[in-house]
Structures are given as structure tokens and as C-alpha cells.
Amino acid sequence: MPTAKSAGRSGARWRAAVAQLKREAPLICHYCGEAIDQSLHYLHPQAWQADHVPPLPVLVARGDDPDDVQWLRPAHRRCNIVAGNKKSPTPVVASKRW
Ligand SMILES: [Zn+2]
Incomplete structure (x- = not known):
């Protein structure tokens, strides 16, 4: 049984799901x-990533x-x-009175 804390970004099941997505999903950014060029380094801005849809906190809250x-x-x-x-x-820039 995966716990909410460990699931979603690590572990063998996560890696298997990512590998399956890489094999089967079209190389198109859903945003x-x-x-997407899968040959790019994983730190490249245009690199391939697996994203949760809906977002991870929503999935965990729903029990998915x-x-x-x-x-x-x-x-x-x-x-x-x-x-x-x-x-x-959290706002990126805190407003400040001069
Ligand atoms: Zn994109």
C-alpha cells in the first residue's frame, strides 16, 4: 500500500509509470x-517531464x-x-511600501 507521503515522485511504481508514459504517450507538452525532445538533458528547460493531471495534492486528497x-x-x-x-x-514578489 503506497502512503500519501511516499507516492507520486519516487519508488519503483513511480519509475515504472514514468517509463510507460515515455514509451506510449505522444511527445507533446500538455501545457x-x-x-518535446526526449534526448535533452533532464535539467534542460525544454526537457521531457511527467506531470500529474490533476495535480498531485488533488489526487492524494481524492484517494487516487x-x-x-x-x-x-x-x-x-x-x-x-x-x-x-x-x-x-505564495506571492513571488512581496510588495513593499517606499
Ligand atoms: Zn510546454
Whole structure:
């Protein structure tokens, strides 16, 4: 039984789901609709990443299995980061009175 804390980003089941997504899903970013080059280094902004749709906290709250490939979509690393920042409740720039 996977726990909410360990599931979704690590472990053998997560790696297997990511491997299956890489094999079977089209190389199209689900955010911007552009093609993804799987040969890029994983730290490259345009690199391939597996993203949870809906987001991981939603899956965990619903009791769905985050390691199931049906909840994964390919995305550019950069698009995933931008989307993650948008979801964050913390403002990026704190306003300051002069
Ligand atoms: Zn993209």
C-alpha cells in the first residue's frame, strides 16, 4: 500500500509509470502543445517531464493512486515549473511600501 507521503515522485511504481508514459504517450507538452525532445538533458528547460493531471495534492486528497500512468501527462520541464509557480499560494514578489 503506497502512503500519501511516499507516492507520486519516487519508488519503483513511480519509475515504472514514468517509463510507460515515455514509451506510449505522444511527445507533446500538455501545457503548450509543442513537441518535446526526449534526448535533452533532464535539467534542460525544454526537457521531457511527467506531470500529474490533476495535480498531485488533488489526487492524494481524492484517494487516487498518483503512481498510476493514467494520471500522468508529458510536459516540458519549463512549462511544468511555470504551472507549479502559478498554483503556489505564495506571492513571488512581496510588495513593499517606499
Ligand atoms: Zn510546454
